Amino acid sequence: MLLARYDSEYKHQVGCDEAGRGCLAGPVVAAAVLLPSGFNHAQLNDSKKLSVSMRNQLRTMILEQALSYGIGVVSHEEIDEINILQASFLAMHRAIDQINTKIDLLLIDGNRFKPYKEIPHHCIIKGDGKYQSIAAAAILAKTYRDELMKNLHMSYPHYYLDKNKGYASASHIAAIEERGYSPIHRKTFKLKKLSNQLYLSF
Numbered sequence: 001m002l003l004a005r006y007d008s009e010y011k012h013q014v015g016c017d018e019a020g021r022g023c024l025a026g027p028v029v030a031a032a033v034l035l036p037s038g039f040n041h042a043q044l045n046d047s048k049k050l051s052v053s054m055r056n057q058l059r060t061m062i063l064e065q066a067l068s069y070g071i072g073v074v075s076h077e078e079i080d081e082i083n084i085l086q087a088s089f090l091a092m093h094r095a096i097d098q099i100n101t102k103i104d105l106l107l108i109d110g111n112r113f114k115p116y117k118e119i120p121h122h123c124i125i126k127g128d129g130k131y132q133s134i135a136a137a138a139i140l141a142k143t144y145r146d147e148l149m150k151n152l153h154m155s156y157p158h159y160y161l162d163k164n165k166g167y168a169s170a171s172h173i174a175a176i177e178e179r180g181y182s183p184i185h186r187k188t189f190k191l192k193k194l195s196n197q198l199y200l201s202f
Helices: 052-065 076-082 086-096 134-153 169-181
Strands: 013-019 028-034 066-072 105-109 121-124 189-196 197-201
Touching: 013 086, 013 134, 028 086, 028 134, 052 134, 066 086, 066 134, 105 134, 134 189
Parallel strands: 013 105, 105 121
Antiparallel strands: 013 028, 028 066, 189 197
């Protein structure tokens, strides 16, 4: 099923999404994408439903065909300083800053957003599975962050960041319990036990 444009009333629709919000380590990354008005691609979908190879193929296509795009990165230090919600908003704003043409509407994946200048926006829960521009932004954010985490793995191989990308996998948790947090872990994200189950607290 082809994903839709949000509304033909808005010519320049910029989709925004982030990756890495729930991770224990590394940055949160957002992307903003403006697609051509006639854009369609049968494989474009929620990035979580795509294989790694398909995400990478779509990333190449999006970078080639998008009218404009931006990537925003907020470091783990900034996340600890301003909290993950504000860091997610900041990453999106940094991505939108790079859009080099007029923006009529911002389409935000999720249910919360900090307004960007005076541009209207709509928050759409699970928007990356509904609208083209959000799906494209999700793919760029996910693939860009995955590359960052693979590079960080070279410096911190004991945490298996190339595989878990900073999420709380069993091997990642075991490495933290054995070695403690690395310099690129988010210090305000804590693993606590409740009824013998680990959960995130931040």
